[in-house]
Amino acid sequence: xxxxxxxxxxxxxxxxxxxxxxxxxxxxxxxxxxxxxxxxxxxxxxxxxxxxxxxxxxxxxxxxxxxxxxxxxxxxxxxxxxxxxxxxxxxxxxxxxxxxxxxxxxxxxxxxxxxxxxxxxxxxxxxxxxxxxxxxxxxxxxxxxxxxxxxxxx
Numbered sequence: 001x002x003x004x005x006x007x008x009x010x011x012x013x014x015x016x017x018x019x020x021x022x023x024x025x026x027x028x029x030x031x032x033x034x035x036x037x038x039x040x041x042x043x044x045x046x047x048x049x050x051x052x053x054x055x056x057x058x059x060x061x062x063x064x065x066x067x068x069x070x071x072x073x074x075x076x077x078x079x080x081x082x083x084x085x086x087x088x089x090x091x092x093x094x095x096x097x098x099x100x101x102x103x104x105x106x107x108x109x110x111x112x113x114x115x116x117x118x119x120x121x122x123x124x125x126x127x128x129x130x131x132x133x134x135x136x137x138x139x140x141x142x143x144x145x146x147x148x149x150x151x152x153x154x
Contacts, residue, residue: 001062002102003035004070005131007115007124008057009095015055016040018081022094023059025077032073036060038127046121047089058099058127067101071111074098099124103138114139122151 006026010018019040027034038058045051063070074096081094099115106113114137118124125148128135135144 001064002104004061004063004101005099005128006059006061006074007095007097007099007127008059009054009097010093011045011052011054012091012093018094019055019057021081022077022096025080026059026061026074026096029073031063031065033062034059035062036131038130041123041127043123048087051091056123056127058124058131060131067098067104067106067111067113068108070101071098099128100135100138105139118144119147120151122148125151 008019008022010022012018023034023037026032036059040055040057043054043056045054065073078092078094078096083093083095097115098111098113099118101113104113115124118128119137125144128144129148133145136142137144137147
């Protein structure tokens with residue numbers, strides 16, 4: 001079964017509880033097994049700046065659910081938890097993104113894997129490396145640690 005990295009973020013309500021509830025929902029879904037969870041980090045908003053800070057986390061799961069179906073499951077969990085889309089990239093109770101799906105490289109109208117913003121988000125890179133230090137980008141073959149070091153000038 002493929003190993004999949006999911007990015008979680010929340011900046012409304014009880015952010016810690018929201019991340020925990022999303023993990024609970026994912027872990028109780030048939031066909032999804034949570035393997036590892038990164039630490040939770042508070043981060044500044046990106047793109048749309050006039051909103052509260054986020055709590056972000058990455059989780060590693062094993063699943064036999066295909067990427068587009070997994071995306072539908074993630075969006076249904078977001079909706080169940082009360083997410084309402086108002087402003088693009090705006091405040092949200094929960095956001096669940098598929099970051100990586102095994103070694104797959106996928107581009108469709110609704111889903112791009114690897115997630116197109118991984119290399120631009122130091123907090124995502126940091127959490128990926130925390131879980132799997134030698135993880136590489138399936139599209140380029142480069143270690144994510146190189147991208148992280150470049151972003152953080154290490």
